[in-house]
Amino acid sequence: MAEAWKPDMTEQLSADDWIKQGLKALARSGFTALKADPLAKAMGVSRGSFYWHFADLGAFQAAVLKRWREIAAEQIIADVEAGGDEPLRALLRRSFGTRLDLERAVRNWAAFDAAAQGAVRAIDRRRLDYIEQLLARRGLEAATAQARAQILYWTFLGFALSGAPVPAARLQALLDEVFTMVSA
Template sequence: MVKISEPDMTDQLRADDWIKEGLKALTKSGFTALKADPLAKAIGVSRGSFYWHFADLGAFHAAVLKRWREIAAEEIIAGVEADTDEALTALLRRTFGARLDLERAVRNWAAFDPAAQAAVRAIDRRRLDYIEALLQRRGFSAATAQGRAQILYWTFLGFALSGPPVPPARLQGLLDEIQKMIST
């Protein structure tokens, strides 16, 4: 006789698995795809696993937004700080060279959801503060660093929210121009 045992907790999905699937769905299909049923179908499990990890959809959304903030700010900042290039140069290369589909998806979500709006405001502030600090490291006064950081950030947002990707050679030319603008 074959004994069928209950799956043990180590065989179940982790909360991070759901969050990763949520980020993929958000990027591909937008915030309306962040629901337990379609995500469970995409992963190939029941909704019960979802509710094992998240009290409700709001808790899941909060976890997705938290992970986005980690990816879109903290991981980039850590990478820049570990890079051997000058920090602002490394930041420009990393951010303007990245795929920004997730950035666009979260900002679209923020147009409809107060929690996503708060996450976007928090990440915008974090990024601006970091850019200001990098400019101050370059020797700019606090006031000049604040103004240039805002202009750089608006430039990034315009780039992030624009349509098709820029060819690499053209992108490098644009990054060179940005460097010239912030070096004087």
């Protein structure tokens, strides 16, 4: 029996496929996993597909960082704004209620790479500005909103970097307390 013809995977994979695989590898194994060979092997294709979409490793890493910024800030903000819940509560649930392996991996990467460090600085600023905005909408004075946004963000970073799981009921009680503290 003749073997069925299989299309070349190089033609089927998009840059987006590579970026998604890169984000998974980054979250699972850290920034050192962002190399063409191991990613190609994991996807069952040749390195040629990688270089079809990206001029070099630096271009790929820039695309991964750009996507991280989109999903770790812009998508969350859009979802919070589109939801029917109180935005600050929704942001707390969303930010503290997800696995943060990717957050930790990018921040670790930033300790070794200037481009990753720039992406982290940009996302920190974007997130802080948004939290300040939410607190100002709740009627807090600008200086108070700025201070509480910083404290809330430091709380998030401590949670993200600790990596320690918190039981759902305990996490909800903590988030209720945080909400009360920053919005009082």
